[in-house]
Amino acid sequence: MKAAVTTKAGEPGVIQIQDVPQPIVKNGWLLIRIKAFGLNRSEIFTRQGHSPGVTFPRIQGIECVGEVFDDPSGTYQPGQKVAAIMGGMGREFNGGYAEFTLVPLNIVFPFESHLPWEVLGAIPEMFQTVSGSLNEALEIKKGETLLIRGGTSSIGMLTCQMAKNMGLTVIATTRNAGKAEHLTANGADYVLVDDGNIAPELKTILPNGVDKALELIGIATLKDSLQCIRPKGTVCMTGILGGSWTMPEFTPMGDIPSLGRLTVYMGGAENLNKDLLQAFIDDVNKGVININIDRTFYLDEVVAAHTYMESNQSKGKIVVLA
Ligand SMILES: NC(=O)c1ccc[n+]([C@@H]2O[C@H](COP(=O)([O-])OP(=O)(O)OC[C@H]3O[C@@H](n4cnc5c(N)ncnc54)[C@H](OP(=O)(O)O)[C@@H]3O)[C@@H](O)[C@H]2O)c1
Numbered sequence: 001m002k003a004a005v006t007t008k009a010g011e012p013g014v015i016q017i018q019d020v021p022q023p024i025v026k027n028g029w030l031l032i033r034i035k036a037f038g039l040n041r042s043e044i045f046t047r048q049g050h051s052p053g054v055t056f057p058r059i060q061g062i063e064c065v066g067e068v069f070d071d072p073s074g075t076y077q078p079g080q081k082v083a084a085i086m087g088g089m090g091r092e093f094n095g096g097y098a099e100f101t102l103v104p105l106n107i108v109f110p111f112e113s114h115l116p117w118e119v120l121g122a123i124p125e126m127f128q129t130v131s132g133s134l135n136e137a138l139e140i141k142k143g144e145t146l147l148i149r150g151g152t153s154s155i156g157m158l159t160c161q162m163a164k165n166m167g168l169t170v171i172a173t174t175r176n177a178g179k180a181e182h183l184t185a186n187g188a189d190y191v192l193v194d195d196g197n198i199a200p201e202l203k204t205i206l207p208n209g210v211d212k213a214l215e216l217i218g219i220a221t222l223k224d225s226l227q228c229i230r231p232k233g234t235v236c237m238t239g240i241l242g243g244s245w246t247m248p249e250f251t252p253m254g255d256i257p258s259l260g261r262l263t264v265y266m267g268g269a270e271n272l273n274k275d276l277l278q279a280f281i282d283d284v285n286k287g288v289i290n291i292n293i294d295r296t297f298y299l300d301e302v303v304a305a306h307t308y309m310e311s312n313q314s315k316g317k318i319v320v321l322a
Contacts, residue, residue: 003098004302008056009049012306014095015097017299020059023094023102030105032082034322036121037064037096039309041241046091047267047306062089063125066322067119069100077112083109083124083159083277086268098252099303099322107269113281118296120281122154122274122317127280129238130158132267134166138212142167145206149225150216150241151188152179154317157292159214165288171210173198182315186292196220209233219244223255226262233317234261263292292316 001022005017025031037200043060063085068076076082087107089095094102100133113120127262133155135141148156151172160170164187172188174180180191190205194217196217202211209230215222216239225235256262283289294316297305309318 001060001099002299003094003146004299005057005097006047006060009047012047012303014047014056015303015306017302020098022100023065025070025072025102027072028105029102030073030076030108031065031069032066032084032101032103032108033069034064034066035098035103035117036066036319036321037061038122038125039305039318039320040125040230041239041309043090044306044310051091058090059094059096059098059101060090060093061098062086062103064089064096064322065120065124066101071105073105075105076108081111081113081120083111083120084269085109085124085128085272096322097227097299097320099299109269109272109274109277111274111281112276113285115281115285118293118319119284119291121319121321122291122293123284124277126154126158126317127277128267128269128272129155129265130162131276131280132271133214133236133238133265134159134162136267136271137213137238137263137265138234140166140168140212144211145169145171147202147210147213147225147228148172148188148216149194149213149221150239151183151191152176152315153216153239153241154292154294154314155239156214156216157183157186157316158289161289171202171205179315184187186290194221197224199224201222202228206230212236214238217242219247222247226256226260229257229260231257231259232261234263236263236265238265295319296321300314 173192173194215237218240220242294314
């Protein structure tokens with residue numbers, strides 16, 4: 001089969017298109033004929049050698065959608081449409097950057113849909129992340145106010161649509177004033193241009209602060225996001241678009257306002273279920289949710305797709321067709 005193999009840690013060019021043996025099925029695992037997969041920023045870190053426990057060569061890719069090719073357990077039928085995410089995929093074992101992948105049954109989610117594969121490929125990890133952040137971490141409720149820090153990211157754009165559908169007021173940020181209309185067209189009620197210190201401007205809109213804040217930039221803006229919440233409001237850090245993992249100085253009694261709450265979301269397959277995924281795919285089909293795809297590549301073009309993702313030019317999800 002054809003696969004994009006990350007041969008060693010490094011720049012995008014370490015990924016090579018190779019002919020490799022098709023995986024051999026084993027009990028408890030199933031073979032998927034991959035149709036598409038979304039690219040994820042964590043795959044840049046893995047390629048660079050920063051994901052603990054990852055050895056090279058490795059076929060990366062933490063998610064995919066496709067059709068069941070062989071399931072020795074008989075749980076799924078050949079040709080049945082499935083998604084697979086996380087659980088070590090593309091890190092501890094070979095993942096989605098290939099024509100076939102062998103994955104454990106517990107990370108497989110069946111679905112029915114006639115949507116194009118490129119749309120389906122954009123969904124699993126993005127939906128899991130947004131749904132988990134909003135419902136499990138932030139526990140959002142109708143009528144609340146939500147700040148999305150990193151509003152133009154794929155995760156941020158979907159978060160806004162799902163929060164609006166649940167009856168929240170959304171304030172979304174971008175560093176680039178030219179993208180404000182893009183955020184408003186996506187449903188944001190207010191747009192703030194992020195210079196790293198938005199709390200004073202946010203308080204002119206909501207003097208008591210927001211109920212909930214989704215932090216996608218990470219360490220660089222986390223302290224300021226904590227200044228944006230109301231007493232007993234919550235900040236959830238889900239992303240690190242700013243690039244740093246560790247804060248040099250953090251003073252809990254000071255950086256977190258009194259009664260403020262700070263949590264993080266690092267979801268996986270255990271945070272997704274097939275009914276939630278199917279309901280979401282149906283919403284996409286009905287046009288209730290618009291999946292924002294920036295660009296589609298083919299498997300032969302994974303190096304170009306990684307280079308593009310790292311260039312930060314995209315305004316939506318990057319999808320690869322296998
Ligand atoms: N916790 C989890 O389970 C989980 C799962 C999936 C993804 N994530 C994380 O979620 C975040 C969003 O992922 P995504 O794929 O949706 O991102 P994306 O679509 O690639 O985001 C692109 C946007 O990020 C902003 N950006 C890029 N570099 C930045 C920087 N240095 N500082 C501030 N903003 C920057 C830019 O917005 P502007 O130019 O408009 O400012 C850009 O339009 C990532 O950190 C990703 O790792 C977490």
